[in-house]
Amino acid sequence: MSAKLAAFLNEAPIADDRLSFEPIIKHGHQDLVQSIAFNDYGDRCATGSVDGKIRVFNRHKDGVWRHCDNWTAHGGEITELEWLPPTIYPNLLASLGIEGRFKLWAEDPYAAPGRRFSNAMGLNRAFSFWTQPASQGGTTQQQQQQQQQTTQQTTQQHGSRPGTSTPGGPHSHGVPPGQPQNNSSTPKPVFETRNQRSPYRSFSMKHVDSTRHTYLALVSGDGKLTVYENEQPENLTDYTMLDEVAISRIVPPAQRGEETTVKVQFDPNPEVCYSALRAGVPSDTLSLVTVAQDCVRIYRSRDVISQSLGVQTVTKGFYLAVEVPVGIHRGLVRDVAWAGGNIRGYDIIATACQDNMVRVFRIDTPVEMQTWYTKDDSDNEDPGSRGWSRREMAGYAEKARKQGVEVDEGRSAAIRAATKDVTTTTGGRRITGLPGQIRHTVTEVSRLEGHKTPVWRVGFDDDGVVLGSVGDEGQLIQWRMMPNGEWAKSSELGIVRVRMATG
Structure with missing residues (x-):
């Protein structure tokens, strides 16, 4: 040996x-x-x-x-x-x-x-x-x-x-x-669905192992996002609609023969990044990115109270967390991808545009410190050495009310939203200050010009450090994230045309 x-x-x-x-x-x-x-x-x-x-x-x-x-x-x-x-x-x-x-x-x-x-x-x-529906008065054997x-x-x-x-x-x-x-x-x-108003053009699915819930997001050609939920994996035909959102800007409809594009993708990460949790995003939040023409948006879910026959139930409703500014994309966005590995503390998305560009964006959730949240100057004790007393909490809550800030006094976001929840009537689902709506920011990190033709597909690896893109010229380009957060070209793979193998 x-x-x-x-x-x-x-x-x-x-x-x-x-x-x-x-x-x-x-x-x-x-x-x-x-x-x-x-x-x-x-x-x-x-x-x-x-x-x-x-x-x-x-x-x-x-x-x-x-x-x-x-x-x-x-x-x-x-x-x-x-x-x-x-x-x-x-x-x-x-x-x-x-x-x-x-x-x-x-x-x-x-x-x-x-x-x-x-x-x-x-x-x-x-x-x-x-x-089968039972007849009136019941049926015998x-x-x-x-x-x-x-x-x-x-x-x-x-x-x-x-x-x-x-x-x-x-x-x-x-x-x-x-x-x-x-x-x-x-x-x-085992399950089939279609939209009678407009055909579906893109979909994405997400399964949560902890709750055993499966979510289905569908986008139709008219720019409507519909999200369904399945609470029983044993019954693959039982899907309940959670919400329906218009993901496109208010623009004239496309003319006959005019090219359009819509896309949707769930956040592939099993949990929300820690910076978003610190900002107030719930741990069970659903996140997805949508594309309609040149409009790229990110939606997150929050708890919403719905009342039927005097009974209140908590469901999930989506709000517009952030939108890529108008004018960055100079053409149709063909594809969008959400990177995994959000342990870095922020989210990353990439878009494939008709203007031959691949763009990478960074999504942050800044934590804003309010003036009423700071302690008095007379208190020189280390803030992390002890907890907040009931008297101090009452004092800071009173300061917040004087400044017009709503303070959570032990109530959940769903209960606080019950009295003034107008999510279902707000056009575009933009942030209106309701409980559970967290402000996000988007920053363009890199603009990659490796393709000389329109880009059709983009995709990340499981860790979110390698990005692949394919253009009309038939080349697969891989981009790698640098230590400073920017992206650079790593390798290039050319595709050779061969005779189709049908055997």
């Missing part, structure tokens, strides 16, 4: 000629690949093509990507794909088509390869809930059996009928638990 170790130390190890990571060259699509998404572990990849088909690949221990499943998900091109965290069982894949339909696909781990996500009557049935037999006969003749919903709201295409299995191989998603 010692001889082998000595030989190894004296001689340099021979590098393995075979790469530990192989690219997906033979993707199998018969058309152009429009979207691609990796899971959190990086060992699963989903690709969506213009012909509406999704193909899933798994990376094995030898580094080779092998085909797992493929199915027709949409009637047209697939614009966006996203994996949900692997902590949710089963594995979920979300997709958005050019027709404006959002679909959620669940994987059946017991199905054979090639039918894991397209098992229309298998696993999806276990996660769909369907109820015999009547229930007759209704079930009638439903089965109708289903065998006409097939399953998708559920309906109110205009603009979500509706799921579930399968009744008592329905027999259909021989049709048409893939059915």
Whole structure:
């Protein structure tokens, strides 16, 4: 053993000629690949093509990507794909088509390869809930059996009928638990929704492991942001609308043939950065960045009181935390990305613009010290040596009231907002001084000019220190954050046109 170790130390190890990571060259699509998404572990990849088909690949221990499943998900091109965290069982894949339909696909781990996500009557049935309205005065067991037999006969003749919903709201295409299995191989998603006013153009999902809540943000072509919440991961069809916000400025609508763009993305960090917590942002706040034409905004949520039939409930409402000043982007913003790793104490976002520029912004939450918060000059004791007494708290609260500042006397932000909450009627959701609304600032850190053509995509790594961008010229440029906070070009990867592999 010692001889082998000595030989190894004296001689340099021979590098393995075979790469530990192989690219997906033979993707199998018969058309152009429009979207691609990796899971959190990086060992699963989903690709969506213009012909509406999704193909899933798994990376094995030898580094080779092998085909797992493929199915027709949409009637047209697939614009966006996203994996949900692997902590949710089963594995979920979300997709958005050019027709404006959002679909959620669940994987059946017991199905054979090639039918894991397209098992229309298998696993999806276990996660769909369907109820029949009871007749007046109740039903007997015999009547229930007759209704079930009638439903089965109708289903065998006409097939399953998708559920309906109110205009603009979500509706799921579930399968009744008592329905027999259909021989049709048409893939059915576990959840599907569309907007009847305007088609959806972008989406983002966020799952909170501590509360097991899943949030879905959808942006329609008319610039409306809609956020839904799912409190039960076992029921993938139960989504409740939290809020709806207009993310675009008041401008004339786009003319026929005029290009438009909308984007949305949740904050990928599991928690809010510590500087925002010090400024008063709640720890369970939802944060997202939106794009509408050249307008880039960041929204955060706060507790809002809603009253129905005399009962008050606490929900989440969004307010405009900060907006990138007008005039910085000299064209349409194609894409936006939110960096992870907010342990640095501030947030970072990047935008891909039509003016050939990649811009990086820094989001801060300054803590403003009020005059009523300072102690008297006669008190020379170290402020951190002891706590505040009841008498001192009452005195400072009285000083604050004289200066017209509202003081929290033990009430939560939701309760304080109950008496004067006008979030749902404020245009643009700008900060109006309501409890829970924290002032933010945005600063342009770097303006990167590596691309000579319009930029289409930007994305950060998990730590938020490497930024990638792709332009029309077919080059992938990587930017790295310097110690002073600015960004510089790190590497460049050129894309060579080759013959499409369809095998």
